[in-house]
Each structure stands twice: as C-alpha cells, then as structure tokens.
Amino acid sequence: MSMIDYAAPAGPASGYLSVPEGDGPWPGVVVVQDIMGMTTDIRRISDRFAANGYLALTPALYGRGPKVGCVVTTMRSLMTGKGTAVDDIIAARDHLVADPRCTGKVGIVGFCMGGGFTLLLAPRGIFDAAAPNYGVLPRNASQHLSALRSSCPMVASLGAKDHLLPGAAEKVEAALAEGDVPRDVKEYPEVGHSFMNDWGFPRPVPTLERVVGYNYSEPEAEDAWRRIFAFFDEHLGPK
Structure with missing residues (x-):
C-alpha cells in the first residue's frame, strides 16, 4: 500500500494504491475521499477493498496545491460536473484499467x-x-437525479437522520427504478451523515453532530460494507 503518481489531463496526479495479496488479476475500485481529504480513515477504506480482493486507487484530490484552494476547486468540480477533480477521478479509473493486475472492470465508491x-x-x-454513501447532491439536484436513470448498477447507503440529505434515499431509489437500474438502496433509520467514516475521535464535534446528524455507528457501517462487497462481487467479479 503506497502513494503513486498516475497520468491525468492536468499533469501527474497522486493517489493511494492498495494491492491485494496474490497474483491477480482483480477488479478495480476508485475510492473517492470525503471532505476531510486523504485521511487515515480513507486509506483504511482503500486497504479494506484490497483485503477483499479489489485493486483500489484513491485519488488525492487535494494534492495540487494549498489545501484551502484545492477544497474550493474540488467542490466547484462537484457542483459543475467538470474540472480537475472529475478528470483526476476518471484518470484513476483509466490507470486501473491499464494495469495488467486489473480485470478491466472498475467500480467507484465515495463518502459524503x-x-x-x-x-x-x-x-x-x-x-x-457504484457505491455512493450519503452522497452530497449538487445544486442542480433534479437534473443530477434524472441522470441516474442511465446509471451503472448501484448500491447506496444513507442515514435517515442525515439533515444534509433529507429524503435522498427515496429520490435515488425512484430515479434508479425509473431506469430499471440494478440497485440496492438502503436508508438506516438511526444514523445520520458519515456513519461509515471512523475518523478516530469519539462523538467528535457536538455542534456538527447536532446540525448535520453526524455519528459513526459500527453496526450500520458493517451492514453497509456487507452489502457493498456482495453487490460489487456480483457486478465486478470474478476475482
């Protein structure tokens, strides 16, 4: 498990590559960070995919300059659907496909x-x-959701107490159903935002937890992981 550079339109991008034990080939997974960046938690998530037989690459989206500026440009890329962050994520996928250790099938998973x-x-x-976990929707949410009718197979996990994303599970399910997309959408009733992210500080920021509905919860997180691996095994296998 190590940091690598890979080719991207804006010049070499950096990312964290997690390689399973053995000879492969394996399906690939692009892991997309949450707002916190390249944390120990996101590297641990990448390593978890490798431990389950996936060649995983996590782009360092804040790796092209001062962090504040990178956060701004990354969020702008999310809102507009284009830009360096989008290009770096797609380039990570292309890097995995070109790797002889990859089967050529690649999934994407992201948090917040x-x-x-x-x-x-x-x-x-x-x-x-694809596995979006409490994925934040851009300003043009209706257009964004409408596009999901042509989505690849998707396993999505959300929390009912997530005040950032009220009703999101129902909206995602409806959009995918309209396109008859293979899917597993689940809303967990007792958790809020970021319930799968274990940043290592217990019930960290009371204001954040109260406003956003943040709380890491192992039972729901582990159930979501079980569903993700079962779904990816079905749609990205064989390993």
Whole structure:
C-alpha cells in the first residue's frame, strides 16, 4: 500500500494504491475521499477493498496545491460536473484499467463529497458499479437525479437522520427504478451523515453532530460494507 503518481489531463496526479495479496488479476475500485481529504480513515477504506480482493486507487484530490484552494476547486468540480477533480477521478479509473493486475472492470465508491462524485459519474458509462454513501447532491439536484436513470448498477447507503440529505434515499431509489437500474438502496433509520467514516475521535464535534446528524455507528457501517462487497462481487467479479 503506497502513494503513486498516475497520468491525468492536468499533469501527474497522486493517489493511494492498495494491492491485494496474490497474483491477480482483480477488479478495480476508485475510492473517492470525503471532505476531510486523504485521511487515515480513507486509506483504511482503500486497504479494506484490497483485503477483499479489489485493486483500489484513491485519488488525492487535494494534492495540487494549498489545501484551502484545492477544497474550493474540488467542490466547484462537484457542483459543475467538470474540472480537475472529475478528470483526476476518471484518470484513476483509466490507470486501473491499464494495469495488467486489473480485470478491466472498475467500480467507484465515495463518502459524503466523494459520494456526490460517485453519483455524478455513475451515469457516464465508464464505471461498472457504484457505491455512493450519503452522497452530497449538487445544486442542480433534479437534473443530477434524472441522470441516474442511465446509471451503472448501484448500491447506496444513507442515514435517515442525515439533515444534509433529507429524503435522498427515496429520490435515488425512484430515479434508479425509473431506469430499471440494478440497485440496492438502503436508508438506516438511526444514523445520520458519515456513519461509515471512523475518523478516530469519539462523538467528535457536538455542534456538527447536532446540525448535520453526524455519528459513526459500527453496526450500520458493517451492514453497509456487507452489502457493498456482495453487490460489487456480483457486478465486478470474478476475482
């Protein structure tokens, strides 16, 4: 497990590559970070995919300059559906496809902001499966959701107490159903935003938890992981 550089339209991009044990080939997964960046948690998530037989690459979306500026340009890329962050994510997919250790099938998984990028890119015909977790929707949410009718197969996990995304599970399910997209959409009733992200500080920021509905919860997180691996095994296999 190590940081690598890979080719991208704006010049070399950096990312964290997690490689399974053995010889492969394996399906690929692009892991898209949350707003916090290249944290220990997101690297642990990448490593978890490798431990389950996936060649995983996590683009460092804040790796092209000062962090504040990178956050702004990354969020702008999410809102507009284009720009360096989108290009770097797609280039990560292309890097995996070109790797002889990859089967050529690649999924995408994201959390919070990364879940938004996952929803954005799932209908573009470049990924074989998608797993947006409490994915933040852009300003043109209706247009964004409408595009999901042509999405790749999707397993989505959301929390009913997520005040950032009221009713999102129902909206995502309806859009996917309209396109008859293979799907597994689940809303967990007792959790809020970021319930799968374990940043290592217990019930960290009371104001954030109260306003956003943040809380890491292992039972729901582990159930979501079970569903993701079952879904990816079905749509990205064999490993």
